[in-house]
Amino acid sequence: MSLSSSDFKYVSNLVRAQSAIVLESGKEYLVESRLAPLAKAEGLDSVEDVVRRLRREPRGEIVDLVVEAMTTNETLFFRDNHPFQSLREEVLPRVIERNAATKSLSIWCAASSSGQEPYSLCMLLRDHFPELSNWNVRIIASDISKSMLRRVKTGSYSQLEVNRGLPAKMLVKYFSKDGATWQISPELIKMLELREINLCKSWPVLPSFDIVMIRNVLIYFDNETKREIMGKIRGLLKPGGFMFLGGSETTINLDDAFARVRQGATWAYQVAG
Amino acid sequence: MNVLVIDDSRAMRTILSGILKAIGFEVFEAADGKEGLSQMEAVADVALALVDWNMPEMNGFEFVQAVRALDDYSATKLMMVTTETEMDQVVMALDAGADEYVMKPFTRDVIMEKLELLGISLD
Numbered sequence: 001m002s003l004s005s006s007d008f009k010y011v012s013n014l015v016r017a018q019s020a021i022v023l024e025s026g027k028e029y030l031v032e033s034r035l036a037p038l039a040k041a042e043g044l045d046s047v048e049d050v051v052r053r054l055r056r057e058p059r060g061e062i063v064d065l066v067v068e069a070m071t072t073n074e075t076l077f078f079r080d081n082h083p084f085q086s087l088r089e090e091v092l093p094r095v096i097e098r099n100a101a102t103k104s105l106s107i108w109c110a111a112s113s114s115g116q117e118p119y120s121l122c123m124l125l126r127d128h129f130p131e132l133s134n135w136n137v138r139i140i141a142s143d144i145s146k147s148m149l150r151r152v153k154t155g156s157y158s159q160l161e162v163n164r165g166l167p168a169k170m171l172v173k174y175f176s177k178d179g180a181t182w183q184i185s186p187e188l189i190k191m192l193e194l195r196e197i198n199l200c201k202s203w204p205v206l207p208s209f210d211i212v213m214i215r216n217v218l219i220y221f222d223n224e225t226k227r228e229i230m231g232k233i234r235g236l237l238k239p240g241g242f243m244f245l246g247g248s249e250t251t252i253n254l255d256d257a258f259a260r261v262r263q264g265a266t267w268a269y270q271v272a273g
Numbered sequence: 274m275n276v277l278v279i280d281d282s283r284a285m286r287t288i289l290s291g292i293l294k295a296i297g298f299e300v301f302e303a304a305d306g307k308e309g310l311s312q313m314e315a316v317a318d319v320a321l322a323l324v325d326w327n328m329p330e331m332n333g334f335e336f337v338q339a340v341r342a343l344d345d346y347s348a349t350k351l352m353m354v355t356t357e358t359e360m361d362q363v364v365m366a367l368d369a370g371a372d373e374y375v376m377k378p379f380t381r382d383v384i385m386e387k388l389e390l391l392g393i394s395l396d
C-alpha cells in the first residue's frame with residue numbers, strides 16, 4: 001500500500017510550512033515509514049487515516065505529531081569528535097580568556113535532539129574547565145520536537161546510545177545504571193536550559209552567544225531558510241563568537257558575512273571582518 | 274596497522290575482523306587471553322586489541338592486567354568488547370588499564386566511533 005501523490009504532497013507541504021524540512025518527491029517511502037508507527041500509536045488503521053485526520057484538523061495536535069515524526073533525530077555523543085576537540089583546545093580557552101572580566105559564558109545548542117550534543121558539551125566543560133565553576137555559564141538546548149526535549153530533560157539513555165561516541169571514562173564519571181537504562185547525573189541536567197524553538201519560525205528573545213552549535217539540521221532545509229537562519233545567528237553571536245555546523249554543512253555560497261576559520265581539528269564560523 | 278581480536282566465539286571474531294579488515298587493518302585473532310598474549314608477542318606492534326571478557330584459560334580482564342604489567346605494550350590500546358554491562362565492570366576494566374569499553378550488542382558504527390575516540394587513524 002503506498003501513499004497517493006496528493007497525500008504525499010499534502011504532508012510534504014505541511015511539514016515544510018511547519019518545520020522547513022524539505023521532503024522531495026521520492027521520499028514517499030520515508031513518509032510512510034515514519035507515519036506508520038504514529039498511526040499505530042494514535043489508534044488509526046493506516047497512514048492514509050493519519051493524512052485524513054491532518055486534513056480534518058489542520059490546527060490539531062496531529063500536526064505537531066506528524067512534524068515530529070518526520071524529523072530525523074539521529075545523534076550521538078561527541079559526534080565527529082573533532083569539533084569537541086577544537087572546543088576544548090582552541091575555542092573555549094580563547095572565549096574564557098576573552099570573558100575573564102565578566103566571568104560569563106553562553107552557548108546555544110540549536111537542534112539538540114535527544115541531548116547527546118549538549119550533554120557532551122557539559123561533560124567537556126566539567127572535565128576540562130573547572131575554573132568555570134564560579135562563572136555564570138548559560139547553555140540553552142533547544143529543538144522543535146517536544147518529545148526530544150522531554151528526553152533531554154530525563155537524561156536517560158539506552159545501552160546502544162551510551163555505546164556511541166561516549167568515552168568509557170565519561171560513562172563511569174557522569175552516568176549511573178538503572179536497570180537497562182543509563183542515567184546522566186542530575187548535575188549535568190541542571191546545567192541545561194531547555195527551550196522549544198522552531199528555527200524556521202520567529203525566535204523567542206535570546207541572549208547573545210559566545211558559541212552556537214547548529215549541527216546536522218540545516219541540511220534538511222532549503223537555501224533560503226538556511227540563509228535566513230544564518231543571518232539571525234550572526235545577529236546573536238557576540239563579537240568574536242563561534243558557530244559550529246555539521247560535517248556536511250557550510251555557510252559558503254550562502255552567507256558570505258560568515259568567515260570559515262580553522263580551529264585546530266575542525267572548521268568553525270565567525271562573523272567576517 | 275596491526276589489530277588483535279580476542280574472543281572465544283569464532284562468529285564474534287569473524288564479525289569484528291570483518292569490520293576492521295574492511296577499513297584496512299591487518300587483523301590477527303586469538304580465542305582466549307593466553308593465546309592473545311602469545312599473539313601480542315608474535316605480532317610486532319599491535320596498535321589495538323579488542324578483548325572479550327568471559328573466555329576460558331585467561332579471561333579478558335586478566336589479559337588487560339597482564340598486558341598493562343608489561344612496559345613493552347604501553348602503546349597498545351585495549352578495548353573491551355563484552356556482554357558485561359554493569360557499571361562496576363566498566364570501572365574495573367578501566368582501572369586495570371583498558372582504554373575503551375564496548376557493550377555487546379554493538380553495530381559497526383559503534384566500533385568506528387570508538388576507534389575515532391582512541392585516535393586510531395583509519396588510513
Ligand SMILES: C[S@@+](CC[C@H](N)C(=O)[O-])C[C@H]1O[C@@H](n2cnc3c(N)ncnc32)[C@H](O)[C@@H]1O
Nearest residue numbers: 019071072075111113144145198199215216217
Ligand atoms: C539529526 S538531529 C541533529 C542533532 C545534533 N545537533 C547532532 O548534530 O547530532 C536534527 C534535529 O533537528 C531538529 N529539527 C528539525 N527541524 C527543526 C526546526 N525547524 N527547528 C528546530 N529544530 C529542528 C530535529 O527535531 C532533530 O532533533
